[in-house]
Amino acid sequence: DAGVIQSPRHEVTEMGQEVTLRCKPISGHNSLFWYRQTMMRGLELLIYFNNNVPIDDSGMPEDRFSAKMPNASFSTLKIQPSEPRDSAVYFCASSSREISTDTQYFGPGTRLTVL
Amino acid sequence: AQTVTQSQPEMSVQEAETVTLSCTYDTSENNYYLFWYKQPPSRQMILVIRQEAYKQQNATENRFSVNFQKAAKSFSLKISDSQLGDTAMYFCAFSIQGAQKLVFGQGTRLTINP
Numbered sequence: 001d002a003g004v005i006q007s008p009r010h011e012v013t014e015m016g017q018e019v020t021l022r023c024k025p026i027s028g029h030n031s032l033f034w035y036r037q038t039m040m041r042g043l044e045l046l047i048y049f050n051n052n053v054p055i056d057d058s059g060m061p062e063d064r065f066s067a068k069m070p071n072a073s074f075s076t077l078k079i080q081p082s083e084p085r086d087s088a089v090y091f092c093a094s095s096s097r098e099i100s101t102d103t104q105y106f107g108p109g110t111r112l113t114v115l
Numbered sequence: 116a117q118t119v120t121q122s123q124p125e126m127s128v129q130e131a132e133t134v135t136l137s138c139t140y141d142t143s144e145n146n147y148y149l150f151w152y153k154q155p156p157s158r159q160m161i162l163v164i165r166q167e168a169y170k171q172q173n174a175t176e177n178r179f180s181v182n183f184q185k186a187a188k189s190f191s192l193k194i195s196d197s198q199l200g201d202t203a204m205y206f207c208a209f210s211i212q213g214a215q216k217l218v219f220g221q222g223t224r225l226t227i228n229p
Binding site: 031033042043045048050055056089091093095102103104105106108109111 | 148150152157158159160161162165206210212213215216217219221222
């Protein structure tokens with residue numbers, strides 16, 4: 001089985017540009033999570049979805065960040081406009097209470113650099 | 116609020132040795148899960164082992180085992196016969212059963228030397 005798929009793996013952009021990160025969860029998983037990892041703050045949960053519905057977005061840093069999950073096999077995290085402090089590795093993870101008892105499986109991450 | 120503490124920022128051992136990574140957590144909940152994730156230089160987050168709080172038996176996965184002390188709120192990871200490929204950051208994580216949100220520790224950077 002394919003694991004969690006994220007694209008792009010690397011993104012370099014200039015301040016003020018829009019950035020869209022994409023995630024395909026493991027087939028059959030009904031929960032999806034977006035994390036951000038930085039040296040200063042470690043791993044932070046940004047938002048998570050159950051059955052395509054956003055459940056908790058309290059970790060989203062500000063209105064420049066938005067996330068959507070239009071269907072069970074696709075989610076996006078958008079930053080508009082991007083700022084240098086958004087530079088980080090962004091992970092997507094998925095889980096299923098029925099299949100994996102809430103164990104989260106992570107994608108390879110997207111390394112974002114905002115110049 | 117739940118917190119996870121890893122008190123060892125860095126550790127280094129020789130290949131084939133046994134190493135133990137420490138993790139403590141704080142919660143008032145009774146039903147929860149504990150995890151160890153490995154992050155090698157490739158930065159992929161890889162699940163190493165998980166433990167359900169209601170199980171008294173310590174989880175094992177090949178060379179990896181845990182020492183789960185519920186009363187002490189301690190969850191250490193033991194790596195036996197360490198290999199060069201075990202070199203990575205190791206994160207301890209916690210989630211309340213049903214709540215889904217993972218809380219991570221700060222990580223321990225483990226280096227296995229040849």
